[in-house]
Amino acid sequence: xxxxxxxPAALSVPEGENLxxxxxxxxxxxxxxxxxxxxxxxxxxxxxxxQSSQREQTSGRLNASLDKSxxxxxxxxxxxxxxxxxxxxxxxxxxxxxxxxxxxxxxxTRLLVSP
Amino acid sequence: xxxxxxxxxxxxxxxxxxxxIECRSLDFQATTMFWYRQFPKQSLMLMATSNEGSxxxxxxxxxxxxxxxxxxSLTLSTLTxxxxxxxxxxxxxxxxxRDGDTGELFFGEGSRLTVL
Numbered sequence: 500x501x502x503x504x505x506x507p508a509a510l511s512v513p514e515g516e517n518l519x520x521x522x523x524x525x526x527x528x529x530x531x532x533x534x535x536x537x538x539x540x541x542x543x544x545x546x547x548x549x550q551s552s553q554r555e556q557t558s559g560r561l562n563a564s565l566d567k568s569x570x571x572x573x574x575x576x577x578x579x580x581x582x583x584x585x586x587x588x589x590x591x592x593x594x595x596x597x598x599x600x601x602x603x604x605x606x607x608t609r610l611l612v613s614p
Numbered sequence: 615x616x617x618x619x620x621x622x623x624x625x626x627x628x629x630x631x632x633x634x635i636e637c638r639s640l641d642f643q644a645t646t647m648f649w650y651r652q653f654p655k656q657s658l659m660l661m662a663t664s665n666e667g668s669x670x671x672x673x674x675x676x677x678x679x680x681x682x683x684x685x686x687s688l689t690l691s692t693l694t695x696x697x698x699x700x701x702x703x704x705x706x707x708x709x710x711x712r713d714g715d716t717g718e719l720f721f722g723e724g725s726r727l728t729v730l
Contacts, residue, residue, distance in 0.1 A: 531717050542620070542707055543658075543721040550717070588657060592717060600711065602648060602719065604658045
């Protein structure tokens with residue numbers, strides 16, 4: 500069974516700290532991995548997409564790495580800000596034998612950055 | 615940018631009625647769309663994969679007759695919750711996979727369904 504787990508489930512930090520969010524997946528035959536943020540009661544905003552052949556992606560203060568062999572991805576947030584407060588979700592995409600794609604979401608990390 | 619519009623954003627209905635939620639890709643074509651359900655403070659649960667011109671693929675435990683999915687065009691997928699009951703109250707989110715792209719998913723803003 501393909502499962503995606505995120506640690507920690509919740510994180511509370513003061514403004515300015517550098518953060519590491521972890522995502523682990525049981526099936527390493529992934530197609531790609533995507534990090535999202537979700538604000539309360541809202542949809543998902545894509546942050547970074549890493550293809551299976553890539554090791555990392557960067558966008559501004561965000562950096563995501565991928566290690567397929569160990570089944571892990573990490574999201575680094577540099578110099579955190581109160582506006583970063585949200586739930587962060589990682590999602591792993593698999594290509595099925597049927598030709599269809601399947602996206603499995605992690606359990607999420609709720610981040611609170613206090614001023 | 616790639617925009618996915620979901621409508622309605624909020625709907626309240628009486629038990630026993632049916633509710634239709636639309637998911638549109640506004641500026642791109644999407645052969646494949648996905649429907650998710652999210653309970654409070656939980657992650658997204660995939661309900662079904664919607665493919666244009668063919669039947670949806672439902673995840674285990676999701677009732678096909680309860681959650682009807684239609685993907686009639688390359689820019690529109692609909693989810694109909696039939697004979698809704700209070701336990702169907704939830705946050706429903708759709709996502710679209712842009713054709714010919716690198717596989718990045720774009721999400722709608724979600725639809726909150728409340729069944730009285």
